[in-house]
Amino acid sequence: MKQEFDVIILGGGITGAGTARDCSLRGLKVLLIERNDIATGATGRNHGLLHSGARYAVTDKESASECIKENMILKKIARHCVDDTSGFFITLPEDDLGYQATFVKACTEAGINAEIIDPQEAKRLEPSVNPSIIGAVRIPDGSVDPFRLCASNVYDAKLHGAVVLTYTEVTEIIKNQDMLTGVKVQNRRTGECGEYHAPVVINACGIWGHHIAEMAGAKIGMYPAKGALLIFAHRVNGIVLNRCRKPANADILVPGDTVCVIGTTSTKVPYEECDHLQVMPDEVNLLLSEGAKLSPVLARTRILRAYAGVRPLVSADNDPTGRNISRGIVCLDHETRDGIKGFITITGGKLMTYRLMAEQATDMACKKLGLDVPCTTATTPLPGSEEGGIEKIFKNIWTMPTTAQKATVGRAGANVSSIPLSDEYEGSVVCECEEVPVSEIDSAIRNMDVHNLVDLRRRTRMGMGTCQGELCGCRAACILAKDHGDVVAVRNDLKQFMNERWKGMYPVAWGETLRECAYTQWVYAEVLGLNES
């Protein structure tokens, strides 16, 4: 099997997805290859913070100004993925209020609108904030759904002709002397092998790019910095809360979709551990105790789950914490750097700057291909974001929409027009916590490379709510079995899905979360007999 493409992009995270979109919008024939599902690495394992750049203003001006520019672009092109909540940088009595002036000055220099507000006013605007604050600065932070953002980029790339292969692992880089010409791959689900060729290969594998580069004969010093986060079961805050001090542990609380997320920690982990991250009890304790300083009510709020990701930082010095490494974009032309033609690595950076990273990588690819096509991703809305706000969209369709209909619009944006929600079956709810209806599940299975329940969760938020799949797991499995036709496989998949949910609940399994686990275990193991082989 041999296929010709203009560019092969490795990695289905936000960087790869964004690059695939940019390349296909510029008319290139694109192949996107991902070892797992899209958004499984660092893309799906972060705060979901739509940075204003303020966090980096003092320590990393370049990143800060990149952030604010991209922030303003995403608010326009990815409206259905973004929640424009605004954010506060708060000063607690134990913090140095003097830092506030330095911070505001740095923000202003980076082009970030930072406004000092009265602590009383801050408390009025955000009642969950620590009442003992002595200072507050308002900045244009927000939240972004990384799964949706990534899926929208992939979807748009496909609309423009890109081919997407998920669960496909690169087994070999094909080289012709010093020229990289393609990749050999294996489908991890079917075992089938294949070979694809293109004059340019872009490595967008995040921390795993280290390994791909090695296969190609190049070396990148990656610094795997693990960050752990906790998800709380509902939105405690409506406005992003940051500590107004040098970046440290657990100092950002982000309201994202129906939940809020506190993070992060930062610890160096061995490269081999990147695929098997675990959240440790000391990390949970740290996140809770520091988080409660931002918002004391967190100490009494139900925790849904814990998770961790690895920042794909490119190491510059021997900083033991990884905090001082630039979050800046690293776009490597391996021809000039290592003498390998047709090979580009795009790494470093952040979720926030994925579009800019994609633009830089695509510019470089176009140059290699001898093309001069301008980038349009800064002004072309992603599919779903063309039509303005959620409220406007649902008011145009229904006179008295149900919450599930509104929630679907919240996720799909203008794409809701392709999701039928009128009849009783189509509109009936599969995931009750997140209000995901049957037709949204169906539509994701048909159009968005869904191979299993976990993929389905990333596309729709099904199973991400309070009950963590207790009610929707078996329902979604039914729909998937109808579509895929293999009941036994879906049954095994359901087991894996429930275990994957448990993995995130385990580090925080006490109180209501533990009761929920026990009830879920009873339903699935004892009533549904999922333990029987």
Next chain:
Amino acid sequence: MEKKEVSFNNFEQCIKCTVCTAYCPVVPVNPRFPGPKQAGPDEERLRLKNKMFFDENLKYCLNCKRCEVSCPSGVNIADLIQSARRRYSAATPTLRDTMLANTDVMGRLARPFAPIVNSMVATKPVKAVMDVVLDIDKNRTFPNYKAHGFVGWFNREARSKQAAYSKKVAFFHGCSTEFQHPEVGKAFVEVMNAVGYGVELMNEECCGVAMIANGLWNQASRHAKHNVAVFEKMVGEGLPIVATASTCTFTMRDEYPHVLDIDNSKVRDSITLVEKFLFDLIDAGKVTLVFKKDYAARIAYHIPCHMEKLGWSIFTKRLMQMIPGVSFTVLDSGCCGIAGTYGFKKENYEYSQEIGRPVFEQIRALAPDFVCSECDTCKWQIEMSTGYKVLNPIVILAEALDLPATTAANRR
């Protein structure tokens, strides 16, 4: 811990077992109502994300509280729904809603013309006009307003006699005792006097339950504040607040703090129902009841939803079972469908009758002499739908007691 934060987080105790939805009387009859689990804890998360996710279909909640009674995790589900309506609903009460909600004002307006009003609202043309103009269902039978209220009777006939009692209770009579069923108040005074307690009235306002149901939040809060202040004075003087209506009692104890955010903590435990008050006295050996020798009745007991929520139906059962010659059957627990003003509304009438159908059928099958119930709106619904008379337990008790003998037995 601040009170507000506790109730704010209360919905997190939900483990999605969905028992509440199985017990909701609205779910089987009205597909537009999302059910208590979804309307309460589930959608609260979306509402906290953005108020635009509020669903106006929450107005179909009866606020019967059966979801809360069934919840094994202690979630105040119906409170969540009512609070959401209070915080987010864009619907403004209609003229009809305002009229239905102001049970006290309507009573005062109607009273001088009671015979005319009663006969008029019972006629087909007037019903047809109300159906079209006010959206009050034409099939609904209105309770009769009485020309002479309870308070007037009390002032004329009973007030002067109360000074003779050293022990006293403050009686919260409520709107329907005043305007429609003064016999309940008279029975209360007779029984309390017979067991040795004097009765005092207060400058009470309507408890506000119908205002809560119809979205007149500010007015409900004003009434709540007024009543709490009056109760605090009475309780300060050592008088318990005793009522005969289960919904008023429940509202003043639980809805004031949970839905209206009115602090009643100083008086909540002193607000009680007459059945519980009497039972506790009898149980403690402080009061003796002497019944008529020839009293006989076959009684079916319908437990009002808010009585279930209070958990106090046991006191009524025990009291009724003390009466010799009574054959007492407790009906299967279920909502009668009226839910205060809900069933009066045209858009709810059919749901209302469908919800109550099992109750009506069981009553017809039992064919009792009459039905016993603490709630006056249940009374209206059951009387209209089955033709069987419904009596408040205190009225039954007053009828069954040998009052002179009881008075003598308690004169120590």
